[in-house]
Amino acid sequence: MSYRYQYKYEWLVLLRERWIIILSVITLFLFIYAAFSGRERVEERKRPIAVAREEMKANDERLKLLIDSVERGLKSGLSPWQNPQRLNVVGQQAARVAAFDPQPLALIATGQSDLFTHVVKPRLYGEAQTLGFSELSNPVQLLFGNFDLAFTIIYLLPLLVLAFSYNLLSAEKESGSLRLTLAQPVGVTRWLFNKISVRFLVLSVLVIISLLVALILAGVSVSEQGSGILRMLIAILLYMIFWFGLSFLINLRGYSSGQNAVILVSAWVLLVLLVPATISHLANHLYPVPSRVVMLTELRYAEAEAQKKADSILESYYRDHPELMPAQSSGQHLYIFWIKYFAAQEEIRKAMQTVLNAYEDKLQAQQRTVDRLRFLSPAILIQNVLNEIAGTSTRHYNSYRAQVVAFAETWRQFFVPKIFRNELMKKEWIDELPSFTWDEKLVEKQYLADTLALIAYAVITFGVAIWLQRSLLKRELIISA
Amino acid sequence: MLFKIAFKEMKEVLREGRFRILSLLCLLLLVVAVFSAKKYYEYVNAQHRSAAEKERMNWLYQDAKNPHSAAHYGTYAFKPKQPLSLLDQGVDKYTGVSIYLAAHARNEAEYMAAQDQTALSRFGDLTADFILLFLIPLLIILTGFNIISREKELGTLRLLQSMGVSPVALAWGKWLGLFIPVAGVVILVFIIVYFLLVNIPDFGQVSFSAVTLLLGVYLIYYGVFANLTLLFSAWAKRSALAFVLLLTTWMVMCLAMPRLTTTLADKLYPYPSQQEFYDAINQDKKKGLSGHEPWSEAAKKLEQQVLAEYGVDSLHKLPFNFDGYLMQKGEEHEAEIYFAHYQKLKETYEKQSRFYRQAALLSPYLPARFLSMALSRTDYYHHWHFCDEAEKYRLYMMNELNMNLAENSKFGDWGYKADPSFWATIKPFEYEAPSYASIISMNTGNFAVLLVWFAASMAVMLVRFKNLKP
Numbered sequence: 001m002s003y004r005y006q007y008k009y010e011w012l013v014l015l016r017e018r019w020i021i022i023l024s025v026i027t028l029f030l031f032i033y034a035a036f037s038g039r040e041r042v043e044e045r046k047r048p049i050a051v052a053r054e055e056m057k058a059n060d061e062r063l064k065l066l067i068d069s070v071e072r073g074l075k076s077g078l079s080p081w082q083n084p085q086r087l088n089v090v091g092q093q094a095a096r097v098a099a100f101d102p103q104p105l106a107l108i109a110t111g112q113s114d115l116f117t118h119v120v121k122p123r124l125y126g127e128a129q130t131l132g133f134s135e136l137s138n139p140v141q142l143l144f145g146n147f148d149l150a151f152t153i154i155y156l157l158p159l160l161v162l163a164f165s166y167n168l169l170s171a172e173k174e175s176g177s178l179r180l181t182l183a184q185p186v187g188v189t190r191w192l193f194n195k196i197s198v199r200f201l202v203l204s205v206l207v208i209i210s211l212l213v214a215l216i217l218a219g220v221s222v223s224e225q226g227s228g229i230l231r232m233l234i235a236i237l238l239y240m241i242f243w244f245g246l247s248f249l250i251n252l253r254g255y256s257s258g259q260n261a262v263i264l265v266s267a268w269v270l271l272v273l274l275v276p277a278t279i280s281h282l283a284n285h286l287y288p289v290p291s292r293v294v295m296l297t298e299l300r301y302a303e304a305e306a307q308k309k310a311d312s313i314l315e316s317y318y319r320d321h322p323e324l325m326p327a328q329s330s331g332q333h334l335y336i337f338w339i340k341y342f343a344a345q346e347e348i349r350k351a352m353q354t355v356l357n358a359y360e361d362k363l364q365a366q367q368r369t370v371d372r373l374r375f376l377s378p379a380i381l382i383q384n385v386l387n388e389i390a391g392t393s394t395r396h397y398n399s400y401r402a403q404v405v406a407f408a409e410t411w412r413q414f415f416v417p418k419i420f421r422n423e424l425m426k427k428e429w430i431d432e433l434p435s436f437t438w439d440e441k442l443v444e445k446q447y448l449a450d451t452l453a454l455i456a457y458a459v460i461t462f463g464v465a466i467w468l469q470r471s472l473l474k475r476e477l478i479i480s481a
Numbered sequence: 482m483l484f485k486i487a488f489k490e491m492k493e494v495l496r497e498g499r500f501r502i503l504s505l506l507c508l509l510l511l512v513v514a515v516f517s518a519k520k521y522y523e524y525v526n527a528q529h530r531s532a533a534e535k536e537r538m539n540w541l542y543q544d545a546k547n548p549h550s551a552a553h554y555g556t557y558a559f560k561p562k563q564p565l566s567l568l569d570q571g572v573d574k575y576t577g578v579s580i581y582l583a584a585h586a587r588n589e590a591e592y593m594a595a596q597d598q599t600a601l602s603r604f605g606d607l608t609a610d611f612i613l614l615f616l617i618p619l620l621i622i623l624t625g626f627n628i629i630s631r632e633k634e635l636g637t638l639r640l641l642q643s644m645g646v647s648p649v650a651l652a653w654g655k656w657l658g659l660f661i662p663v664a665g666v667v668i669l670v671f672i673i674v675y676f677l678l679v680n681i682p683d684f685g686q687v688s689f690s691a692v693t694l695l696l697g698v699y700l701i702y703y704g705v706f707a708n709l710t711l712l713f714s715a716w717a718k719r720s721a722l723a724f725v726l727l728l729t730t731w732m733v734m735c736l737a738m739p740r741l742t743t744t745l746a747d748k749l750y751p752y753p754s755q756q757e758f759y760d761a762i763n764q765d766k767k768k769g770l771s772g773h774e775p776w777s778e779a780a781k782k783l784e785q786q787v788l789a790e791y792g793v794d795s796l797h798k799l800p801f802n803f804d805g806y807l808m809q810k811g812e813e814h815e816a817e818i819y820f821a822h823y824q825k826l827k828e829t830y831e832k833q834s835r836f837y838r839q840a841a842l843l844s845p846y847l848p849a850r851f852l853s854m855a856l857s858r859t860d861y862y863h864h865w866h867f868c869d870e871a872e873k874y875r876l877y878m879m880n881e882l883n884m885n886l887a888e889n890s891k892f893g894d895w896g897y898k899a900d901p902s903f904w905a906t907i908k909p910f911e912y913e914a915p916s917y918a919s920i921i922s923m924n925t926g927n928f929a930v931l932l933v934w935f936a937a938s939m940a941v942m943l944v945r946f947k948n949l950k951p
Contacts, residue, residue, distance in 0.1 A: 119755075140861060294532065
């Protein structure tokens with residue numbers, strides 16, 4: 001049989017099915033809405049970063065002027081806690097903005113970005129690891145999730161695939177034309193595979209065009225983000241192949257259209273709703289996240305003990321209210337106080353660091369274990385791929401926290417040696433202050449592993465379908481038709 | 482006639498393979514969900530209780546120190562897990578569980594569980610509410626989508642109508658036949674939950690009327706889906722069409738609407754960013770009294786006021802330590818600023834809630850979800866309540882500490898150390914959840930919308946049955 005003929009015929013049939021055109025238009029609009037919705041979240045994320053950066057610049061100018069005035073003796077009577085010539089004051093007041101700017105394709109997946117703030121300002125004193133990373137938001141929004149492209153792809157795209165292909169064999173069987181087709185020297189499997197290939201081709205083109213249109217309308221530059229978009233499209237196509245494979249498998253069992261629909265929808269509920277939720281549930285029960293509350297009690301105890309030691313260096317009320325320290329006119333005397341202050345805070349900081357680091361190690365180990373469970377469901381795999389391309393995966397935020405903590409140390413090391421050398425702040429140094437830059441390369445990439453796993457899922461589904469088919473004779477199909 | 486139809490329908494449903502498999506699956510999942518939720522509840526509460534005890538020990542065993550230093554060391558308040566989280570975990574995963582209570586700042590609740598979990602957890606957890614709100618309606622749809630269209634296709638509807646069966650009796654009979662088996666599964670699960678709750682140590686806090694009310698909410702929610710299933714089954718010419726329509730309805734109502742609504746709610750009534758919120762607070766703080774700025778204008782004004790009040794010309798001559806007094810006044814002033822800003826935040830949250838109630842006219846999932854969370858004490862309102870109670874305790878604690886400093890030391894004497902026995906005089910934090918009566922009265926809007934959904938869908942369904950053509 002000429003397969004070209006079958007392809008042409010299938011294509012014509014598709015064009016004449018009205019509801020497919022309706023579905024296509026709906027898909028396009030859904031993608032466009034999702035892309036715009038995603039873009040709005042990205043704008044929301046950028047705003048506080050821009051505001052913080054502007055404030056920082058204005059503050060820098062203010063400090064420069066103030067230092068200048070103090071150097072020229074114009075401003076006096078400033079308390080030591082306000083005097084910007086003191087390095088510790090600059091260390092606190094000139095905190096740099098350590099921001100996590102959204103990646104160019106951040107609009108495709110909200111990922112974990114709604115759980116965290118993207119602007120942090122580590123200061124000279126205070127424990128960087130205890131810095132707040134939360135953003136203000138209604139937890140109901142976090143619970144329900146967002147209508148972004150990732151949602152449409154993970155949840156709605158499979159339904160589209162199933163709608164396109166659930167009754168490919170059963171409809172022919174019910175209308176009687178299957179007997180005619182199978183009376184020819186053509187294998188059922190090969191014939192159905194051709195039908196499904198046409199549908200896959202058509203749907204792929206539809207999805208690719210809709211996605212590109214949606215992204216372009218939402219302001220993404222396709223030429224610049226070509227690599228990211230290509231990786232995304234490959235993963236989406238593999239995901240679609242998996243679902244087509246499932247449809248292929250069920251169709252070949254020879255059930256009626258109604259039964260196919262029920263089975264495939266149940267499969268969707270299972271694979272997209274139930275299985276990921278069950279895996280997530282099991283993961284958090286079998287490998288629970290180490291308790292922060294337990295860590296907190298250890299931390300508090302360590303802090304209390306360290307405070308006793310610190311009190312021997314400097315009284316606690318001066319540590320809590322350094323501004324109460326009697327104002328002195330001579331600079332030398334003051335810095336000795338600040339060195340003591342710093343040493344006392346260091347005692348506490350070191351004690352807390354040990355507890356915090358131990359906790360972080362346990363948490364990372366638990367997350368790595370749970371991460372491996374993603375191979376149990378194609379929905380989880382594609383979520384991971386989309387999050388990684390959008391730059392909103394768990395690993396990204398772990399890396400952000402780690403990079404901020406590292407920067408806090410860099411910031412401290414700019415000031416500490418100078419404090420111990422009794423230096424005063426120079427206004428030129430304001431422009432030389434260390435700055436934070438986000439390093440995307442530090443985030444572990446799992447795209448290759450995820451794509452290979454998706455390929456495996458697609459191949460295995462089709463493989464199982466063909467293997468099962470061997471046990472069902474063509475004759476049985478014709479007889480039951 | 483009605484009950485004959487109902488009885489026959491029930492028999493058919495119970496014999497139906499898909500109902501048996503799906504309901505068994507749902508039952509199994511529900512039992513697993515409820516038991517693991519109970520384990521989690523006990524695990525979290527044991528941790529929080531132990532942490533609270535250790536914190537109290539840390540507090541009591543402080544050495545003799547300046548009371549204001551103790552105020553800076555502070556203490557922690559831990560949010561207890563509620564027993565009905567067995568059924569609905571609500572927003573617990575997305576809210577912090579501990580608040581740092583210390584001087585000069587109102588802190589946010591920390592340690593949101595979701596932040597420490599991977600993106601996998603955003604798919605949801607296998608909790609009872611997940612199955613009750615998502616899967617049971619699907620069970621109803623999958624069991625009943627062809628309950629009338631099958632009769633049309635097989636030709637038996639014509640026979641039924643020729644026997645003079647009234648359309649209302651037919652409708653009600655079919656409805657009961659579909660609803661009762663499903664309700665049976667859910668009631669069974671609730672009975673298990675009752676048993677589990679009785680065995681929980683602090684079950685005295687559990688109101689059984691709340692559990693029953695929760696069951697009622699779910700049953701009304703299923704009633705809506707039963708109405709819709711019968712409506713589409715009667716309306717569609719073929720079973721396949723009924724199925725597709727029902728599935729689309731389920732998806733739009735349960736999956737798409739919640740997400741669309743939150744996106745819109747956030748757009749219409751946005752929350753400020755963390756940055757904006759704290760900037761605004763800091764601006765206001767600078768203008769007034771602050772414990773960290775004894776040289777500020779407001780502090781100087783207070784000084785003049787107090788000196789005039791006591792008729793002395795120097796702070797040293799006051800009968801109490803002015804610094805302690807200033808700390809306390811600063812604390813109170815800052816608390817007012819925080820309160821005002823949190824009020825604004827609450828107003829935004831209330832506007833969003835009102836929007837959710839309006840959107841509920843398009844999806845019965847929304848009011849059912851909110852009612853379920855409210856009755857399980859795991860909604861956002863309960864989190865607010867805990868934060869507010871913790872703040873009240875913090876102010877009480879600060880007042881005790883600052884007044885101790887004011888009354889027992891002289892101005893300028895920062896060397897004053899309170900005796901360690903003083904720490905025990907400050908009572909520990911005890912949290913009591915708001916009364917159920919108040920919760921219910923706050924959620925009457927949601928109740929109303931759900932009932933409207935039930936009544937309206939029932940009415941439309943009955944009208945369709947009246948015009949049923951074989």
